[in-house]
Amino acid sequence: MQEKEVLLILTDRWADWEAAYAVAEINSVPTYAVKTIATDRAAKVSIGGIRAEIDYTIDSYHNFDNLAMTILPGGFAWQEARHDEIAAFIKKTRDFQVPVAAICGATIFLGKHGFLNEIKHTGDDLELFQKEHGYDGQGSYMSAQIVVENGFITANETAAVDFAHAIFHILEIDTNKEIDLWYDKFKYGMVR
């Protein structure tokens, strides 16, 4: 079976920690391969000074049938420009029903381009997601940290572990039980 791709969209000064948990686990299961993508081929330097090489450019990517998810880490570039080319790319992935996961500044970018307009977050869908995926009743805390709705996962900058957890359930990288054990381990530093 061909691996499905998960694209990590990198911009200048991408936030090192925000998608780090997510990509490490996703790229470790045989069904998925994480690839970096950007508007051009130049290496993209993280906030922490990591120069990440780019696998694909946005204008040359057409393999949407084999795309499982697009992940947008935050970073300083999002508030500095509109990034229309990336927005057009996200629109294309949504035409193929590919889920989009964005954290921190990248959620602002999605909002600016109207992608989050349909998300009228009532709390019900979130509660359902939490119930289905074994969150332990810390509802008010969680709802500030992460929203999963209409094919979009959005999270704030301090919620890298929660962000990864929601992504793992959607990509079904393991059984629900194993995914939730991973969450407890990395969220609380222990296994319940």
Next chain:
Amino acid sequence: MQEKEVLLILTDRWADWEAAYAVAEINSVPTYAVKTIATDRAAKVSIGGIRAEIDYTIDSYHNFDNLAMTILPGGFAWQEARHDEIAAFIKKTRDFQVPVAAICGATIFLGKHGFLNEIKHTGDDLELFQKEHGYDGQGSYMSAQIVVENGFITANETAAVDFAHAIFHILEIDTNKEIDLWYDKFKYGMVR
């Protein structure tokens, strides 16, 4: 004033999340610059599939007077070989009293080469460190997560935020108060 360097030692399949919080903050203060270093010039691919370019090779690095810290993220390479060349480099940095921060598999590497032999962890030093740096009494939990002693910071894989926090205090990247606010925000997803 010249920026002091903080070296991130990369190996094949380095763990994306483990040093991510640390390098992002360190590289954001004007006094420090994070640089990647490895045994050779080839980009080092993370567990998550990020191909990180290398700034320095170990055999060509001699600027120890300007070195503030060496950080070793974990990763799958540590258990697969002895990495004698990296061990010799760590020994050299210790001759210049440069602190070494290692997490997960990298702590096994340090232990294998005898660097942690002098650390007889009684709990007293850790308690002192915790008291000085505003940990809030979750002693037994913390002591399993991180040890700071004799110029070495060691942490387990689920303790990326604690690892960064200890590093920030040693590098004095901000006031103690600001560093501890950062910790609360990223450890608990809130500011107390």
